[in-house]
Amino acid sequence: xxxxxxxxxxxxxxxxxxxxxxxxxGSGLGSxxxxxxxxxxxTGAATTAADAWRFTPGRTVVLSGSASEMTxxxxxxxxxxxxxxxxxxxxTLEDATALRDEILAFVLAQDGGPAxxxxxxxxxxxxxxxxxxxxxxxxxxxxxxxxxxxxxxxRERGVSRFxxxxxxxxxxxxxxxxxxxxxxxxxxxxxxxWTASLDGAVDLALKSGNFGDEDFFSAAQRLTDPxx
Numbered sequence: 001x002x003x004x005x006x007x008x009x010x011x012x013x014x015x016x017x018x019x020x021x022x023x024x025x026g027s028g029l030g031s032x033x034x035x036x037x038x039x040x041x042x043t044g045a046a047t048t049a050a051d052a053w054r055f056t057p058g059r060t061v062v063l064s065g066s067a068s069e070m071t072x073x074x075x076x077x078x079x080x081x082x083x084x085x086x087x088x089x090x091x092t093l094e095d096a097t098a099l100r101d102e103i104l105a106f107v108l109a110q111d112g113g114p115a116x117x118x119x120x121x122x123x124x125x126x127x128x129x130x131x132x133x134x135x136x137x138x139x140x141x142x143x144x145x146x147x148x149x150x151x152x153x154x155r156e157r158g159v160s161r162f163x164x165x166x167x168x169x170x171x172x173x174x175x176x177x178x179x180x181x182x183x184x185x186x187x188x189x190x191x192x193x194w195t196a197s198l199d200g201a202v203d204l205a206l207k208s209g210n211f212g213d214e215d216f217f218s219a220a221q222r223l224t225d226p227x228x
Contacts (some may be wrong), residue, residue, distance in 0.1 A: 058160025065169030090108025148176030
């Protein structure tokens with residue numbers, strides 16, 4: 001079992017396992033393997049991707065459905081600097097269409113500054129309580145459906161960049177947007193790049209729970225606009 005503290009450790013692990021036929025681990029391992037096999041440095045690869053990449057014009061939104069420890073910290077930090085709205089999970093079960101429309105109006109009302117954040121992220125105790133009362137699968141399905149329909153409605157109204165936290169949430173968003181394939185762009189954090197749909201309609205930063213540091217949401221936007 002191996003773990004890392006920074007990108008240089010990924011290079012060390014990549015070099016150590018590059019001769020093996022099969023390796024398993026987080027997606028960050030792929031970057032260390034790639035650099036070991038190609039001999040390209042971290043900064044060189046990242047700079048090349050960033051320089052060649054062109055972001056899709058339009059607005060950005062941050063959607064968070066993950067309940068992981070790191071995502072909770074990312075949400076807490078980002079809420080201090082950006083407009084944010086917590087999803088009422090009970091209403092996703094009882095009045096999802098009206099709730100989506102209210103969230104849609106909130107996001108579109110924001111003009112300038114950091115991208116608005118919509119989050120269903122909660123601590124483990126609250127997640128457990130909601131699941132016990134309403135059922136684990138029912139709650140998860142309702143939240144995923146809400147984020148999917150919200151993303152589709154936002155896309156129709158000019159939002160073209162989506163920063164999404166949570167594996168299931170990312171799946172719901174990409175399906176709702178009709179994304180069938182992605183081009184990989186500049187890295188935001190180990191294992192998490194900006195991507196673009198093959199038709200060029202949207203840019204997506206998709207991360208599962210514990211990827212990235214506490215500044216992840218802001219870091220993603222700084223790549224789209226250094227002034228962010």
